[in-house]
Amino acid sequence: AQKITQTQPGMFVQEKEAVTLDCTYDTSDQSYGLFWYKQPSSGEMIFLIYQGSYDEQNATEGRYSLNFQKARKSANLVISASQLGDSAMYFCAMREWGDSNYQLIWGAGTKLIIKP
Amino acid sequence: DTGVSQDPRHKITKRGQNVTFRCDPISEHNRLYWYRQTLGQGPEFLTYFQNEAQLEKSRLLSDRFSAERPKGSFSTLEIQRTEQGDSAMYLCASSHPSGAGDRASTDTQYFGPGTRLTVL
Numbered sequence: 001a002q003k004i005t006q007t008q009p010g011m012f013v014q015e016k017e018a019v020t021l022d023c024t025y026d027t028s029d030q031s032y033g034l035f036w037y038k039q040p041s042s043g044e045m046i047f048l049i050y051q052g053s054y055d056e057q058n059a060t061e062g063r064y065s066l067n068f069q070k071a072r073k074s075a076n077l078v079i080s081a082s083q084l085g086d087s088a089m090y091f092c093a094m095r096e097w098g099d100s101n102y103q104l105i106w107g108a109g110t111k112l113i114i115k116p
Numbered sequence: 117d118t119g120v121s122q123d124p125r126h127k128i129t130k131r132g133q134n135v136t137f138r139c140d141p142i143s144e145h146n147r148l149y150w151y152r153q154t155l156g157q158g159p160e161f162l163t164y165f166q167n168e169a170q171l172e173k174s175r176l177l178s179d180r181f182s183a184e185r186p187k188g189s190f191s192t193l194e195i196q197r198t199e200q201g202d203s204a205m206y207l208c209a210s211s212h213p214s215g216a217g218d219r220a221s222t223d224t225q226y227f228g229p230g231t232r233l234t235v236l
Binding site (some may be wrong): 037073 | 122150151156158159160171174205207209222223224225226230233
């Protein structure tokens, strides 16, 4: 079964609008972390934001915020006031903080295109 | 801090040849990871080092693949007898866990620009 599901293969959004990228996850661990990365066409994976499973408040980082709904196992990324430079692939990833568990588990990504 | 660097950025090789990639992590990071990413997919974990010790290997890492981190600093990933199915982006990441209250306590993995391998 998929541990990370990103249901939107692609999205078109008008510049300056807010955009929500969906991510649902599946884990039986109580302690885990959720990450969002941006991958422009150049290929580098850029860290955006992190949410821990025990964090009581939604994470925010500049124009990025994470809408964390633990009971629904969702961790959607919200980008406010989108810019042309936001056009990229966006990946949701999870790390389960169990013993000897170091890898990130990734979703398939969402391709976001910002229209001028 | 110059971030994670990888060399080469692009490699084109013929089937059956050996290739080696290098990764230089962020200087204070003691953890280093290799991932492989094929077109249109998310990355897949390959292996993980803590200092010089290779602590975890994916079943994706066949016996043709070997990774080293001899002095706990840079790492190399070698693929022997390359196959067309090895064509992918190879990503390296590093991290450094720290205490609570620091953003880095998430043990966030920071990635390099990747090495794109094409096997003809």
